[in-house]
Amino acid sequence: MYKKDKMMVCPYDKHHVIRAQRYIRHILRCEKNNPDKKIFFCFYQNVHVFRTQTELIQHELMCPARENFDLAALRDPGSLKPLENSTFSSNFQTEENWCCPFNFFEIFFKK
Numbered sequence: 001m002y003k004k005d006k007m008m009v010c011p012y013d014k015h016h017v018i019r020a021q022r023y024i025r026h027i028l029r030c031e032k033n034n035p036d037k038k039i040f041f042c043f044y045q046n047v048h049v050f051r052t053q054t055e056l057i058q059h060e061l062m063c064p065a066r067e068n069f070d071l072a073a074l075r076d077p078g079s080l081k082p083l084e085n086s087t088f089s090s091n092f093q094t095e096e097n098w099c100c101p102f103n104f105f106e107i108f109f110k111k
Contacts, residue, residue: 011039011049023047044069 008023010016012030024046031039040056042048044065050056060066 008047011051012037020047 006020007017008020010018010026010030012027012034016026016030018026027039027049040050040053042050042056042063042065043060044063048059048063048065050059
């Protein structure tokens with residue numbers, strides 16, 4: 001997948017130059033050592049890394065890897081299901097109460 005001699009620059013520290021096949025491992029380690037710095041990963045290809053969310057959004061609109069994702073979605077839409085171990089959960093708790101403790105019609109349509 002990676003060329004043997006391809007080198008990449010760490011987004012956390014420009015002085016870190018890493019072999020391509022070790023890039024993701026290095027980023028994960030640097031992320032732990034630099035919790036104050038925030039970087040953003042491309043949804044379509046995790047080696048595409050950006051310093052701002054604006055750069056990420058612009059990139060994702062034209063990411064070359066997006067074409068593969070879009071083709072997979074067209075061929076089999078059911079194959080693109082959310083991950084089981086995803087951090088997103090639809091079972092979240094909130095303080096909002098949408099149950100009406102009053103009679104809606106009495107308040108808004110008084111005679």
